[in-house]
Amino acid sequence: MANSVKPTVLVAASNSARAVALAGCLPQVDVVYCRDGETLLRESRQQVPDAVVLYTDLSAAVPLGELLSILRGREDLGTTHFLAVGTQGLGALLSAGADALMSDSTAPEALAHLIGTLLGRARQQRELQDKNAVLLKKLDNWEHEERVRDQLVHMLVHDLKNPIAAVLGLMEIVEEDERLPKDLIELVRLSREETQHLLHLSVNMLDVRKIQAGKMNLDFELMFSPMFREVLELAQGDVGAGLSDRKLNVEVAPNLSPARADPAILRRIFANLLSNAMKHTKAGGQIDVSVRQVNDDLQFSMSDDGEGIPADDIPNLFAAFEQSRLTLHGRFDTGMGLAFCKLAIEGHGGRIWVESVRGHGSTFTFLLPLARDEEDDDDFAELVS
Structure with a gap:
């Protein structure tokens, strides 16, 4: 099912007409106008934009390169794409992390086309991040299950090994008792072999887990x-x-x-x-x-x-x-x-x-x-x- 939420683009410029022109070319996009740097910072915190169009004539308390560096440094804007538009200062914005540069004489339709491309990249990046988050959650669950399994195996072997060894020793003593009838001696022998097998199973299980985890040191x-x-x-x-x-x-x-x-x-x-x-x-x-x-x-x-x-x-x-x-x-x-x-x-x-x-x-x-x-x-x- 397609996502019904409109992508958001913040247009930061000194003239609101720029935002109006882009909104007319992007009917499926929520275009929000920001008249200065402070408004841009505030709007970007209220809603995470998919793209930001930053005009070089924007009024800001700090240089636009520093403003863009602040936005780029925010973790919540990791999938946001930034487009710098203007004739001067584009080099500083490119160094600060702008994804694309355009002249302010570019027609709104061409600018809208580039914004659409950036929005597609942002959507793909979000989808990849979502998939990565799901995989990381599965990995965390798997690691948790592995730890629980290791603890269970460790507890199983260590709690059972000593009593099994004790039973094995007692059976060996009983098997050597000359007072025991031959038919019972054979039963004791079979019981001892099965007990020995059980001991081998438990020890093998523990050692396989140790080797897989790189925790078994070989004494060469x-x-x-x-x-x-x-x-x-x-x-x-x-x-x-x-x-x-x-x-x-x-x-x-x-x-x-x-x-x-x-x-x-x-x-x-x-x-x-x-x-x-x-x-x-x-x-x-x-x-x-x-x-x-x-x-x-x-x-x-x-x-x-x-x-x-x-x-x-x-x-x-x-x-x-x-x-x-x-x-x-x-x-x-x-x-x-x-x-x-x-x-x-x-x-x-x-x-x-x-x-x-x-x-x-x-x-x-x-x-x-x-x-x-x-x-x-x-x-x-x-x-x-």
């Missing part, structure tokens, strides 16, 4: 082949007993060139990828893990012979709250595990991708850059100092 160390083997062994323990039902083959090439990585985060990456491979394979399935050097990178690959991933799911697989629709387990998953892996690997300067064929399993591969020579020297100096 120089890592060699034995350290990668150790981290992989620890990650296997984090996944749980379900991994024992799969055939796991781990190969770490000897004498790898070192890479700079955070061992704790790398352990989490391995645990998430192992857990992902386990949940997409049946008992007795094959999972192969390899670490080798490829040019200037270390390549980490994890393959399984599970059901594979539908091609339509792959582009969004590493996004938070996304997971493959095709899965062998009925457990709820937020998809935060793979999102965490992607963000954490990129934080190391690497990248991750997946290759999969339906019915023939999947291979997750990520690269970490080798440590540069100067980094090697610095870390070696720290080790021997």
